[in-house]
Amino acid sequence: MFKPMELRRLLIASIKFHRNAHKPLLGPLASQCSLRYMSCLQYTHTPSGSTSAKLDNHGKSLIVQANGEDSSYHSTWLRHNCQCPSCLAPSGQKTIDLSEITPSITLKSVALIDGRLNLFWSSGHHGYIQIDYLQTRRNLQQNADLSTPKTAIDLPVMSATGLTNDREKLWRWLYLLNEYGVCLLTNMGEVQEECKKLAETMYNVQDTVYGETFHVEAQEDFVNIAYSNQTLTFHMDLIYYESPPGLQILHCLRFDDCVEGGESVMLDMFPVVEELREKWPKHFKTLSRVPATFQKIHYEREKPVEMVSYCPHIQLDRYGKVVRMSWSPPFEGPLDVPKEDVIPYYEAYHCLAQMLDKSKLKLSHRLKPGEAMTFNNRRILHSRKHFTLNGGQRHLQGAYVNIDHFKSTYEVLCKQLGKTEVPIRRVFNVNSS
Incomplete structure (x- = not known):
């Protein structure tokens, strides 16, 4: 009273x-x-x-x-x-x-x-x-457990027709990305800068050391092995940034029939990391504790770059949920940790590397002109098979979207379109939800 x-x-x-x-x-x-x-x-x-x-x-x-x-x-x-x-x-x-x-x-x-x-x-x-x-x-x-992402068994696909001016279609695309981390868009056309227009349905594209957009095609004097015909192993892009790119859009402008190889392979890292936690808890703990080194040091380019960052491959929140993953062997620098952590780190590192390589969750696809592979760079690893041009051409154009801008746009659309019963999954931006 x-x-x-x-x-x-x-x-x-x-x-x-x-x-x-x-x-x-x-x-x-x-x-x-x-x-x-x-x-x-x-x-x-x-x-x-x-x-x-x-x-x-x-x-x-x-x-x-x-x-x-x-x-x-x-x-x-x-x-x-x-x-x-x-x-x-x-x-x-x-x-x-x-x-x-x-x-x-x-x-x-x-x-x-x-x-x-x-x-x-x-x-x-x-x-x-x-x-x-x-x-x-x-x-x-x-409902914290509802933030756990789903893993795609088959590559999610949808048409990009009308996506940039239809909010329901935009929501559907972002829904698939939030649920499964990856979505193949068809009917994108074969005109340059379409990937930028698509990114701008959320916010401005995320500018990086490679510019607002970048072209992926074989070059003799390349500043990144992605701009060659070499095999690319599983990795995340630009992980040496304090805030690496979130959503990645790779739009296929040309992929001639005479080109041999060059298929894109995608892998959801999250279920593999959870499998590591279950089968090798000691290794899981090591990779969530010991910081790896990621770097981009390249002075022989128009704008020299020196970036070095340190973070564990797996980051957890206070409840033990995985909220960030970092994997990019091509851009790893020397391990800089106490001597007693060196052997445990490499034992755990190679265990995870083998699990990724042997995973049955890989999704392989040969892009066609007018298609775009879109995926969460904080969750989905991507790789590329070696290719031989045989006089032809393989040309992709890419763009990035900040991970928080992606999630913000999706949450706003869910509320504005009345999709309030749809769970918002973790996007691995170091937040639990």
Whole structure:
């Protein structure tokens, strides 16, 4: 039960909120919120009238009961996530005065009004949080396992016709990439720069040391073995970057019939890494602990490059889920670790290399002009078989999209098109979801 003075303060605060037109859920404030917060307010199930809330542990936590289940929220966490106009701008950015908050801050009172928790903290701040927002956070935690990607048995294929101006088709393409990590697009045409236009359905292309777009064709004086006719072993592109490219688009402009070899081979690294965890836990632990060296050092080019980075081949989140994988033997530098880690690292490294080489999950395809291989460079390894031109030509044009831009576009489309029941899979950008 609230004390009379506390209840009076809450009622006054509630009246002030309504006078300022900050209505609950679908009022003007919600219509101005950023899409990230709209996802919490607009696309979740509203708790039933049986929802209740009470203070616990002398105001250090809040117990919310909804749908017959109790959830506990710390008072400091609630203060940091207050959604009142003083704490949250219409853009979705926090404007909280951090000097007001201490880890010992407590709640003095709470009132559940119209699906919103009106809260009063010991610092004197009056604020609120939508019940739906808390329910969304709970659902995300409960459905964490839904972020586990699926592995393609056959190469997913769809037509690119109308993809750049049809949001449903764009969503379908990104859905396949999010689910399986790879998708072959047909009907792309044979005109240069189409891969750039396709990338720009999300955001700008990701510029790299190879430019906004790059051409993959055999050259005598190549700056990368990809620009030769040599075999390319399984790898990820530009892994020496702090943020390597996410989505990769390889558009086939020409692949003459007289060319022998040159097939593209794709492999989902995630299930192989999970198999390593199951069969060789010691090696899995080593590769998630010992940093490898990745580098691009090349001075004999128009714009010299020297990039070196260090990270384990496997990175885990606090729950032990794989959230990033790094594999690029052509761009590995000298191992730079303590002596006692050298042998365990190479034992684990070669074990994983053999598993990748022997995997039955490989997807091989000879690209045809007008096709584009699109894939998540943070998840799908790609390789190329040696080829002989025999007087012909093999010419691909490529472009990259930042991994966060890809995921952001997909999440936005899911919400805008009402695909809210579709799980969002991990994209291996070091985030758990």
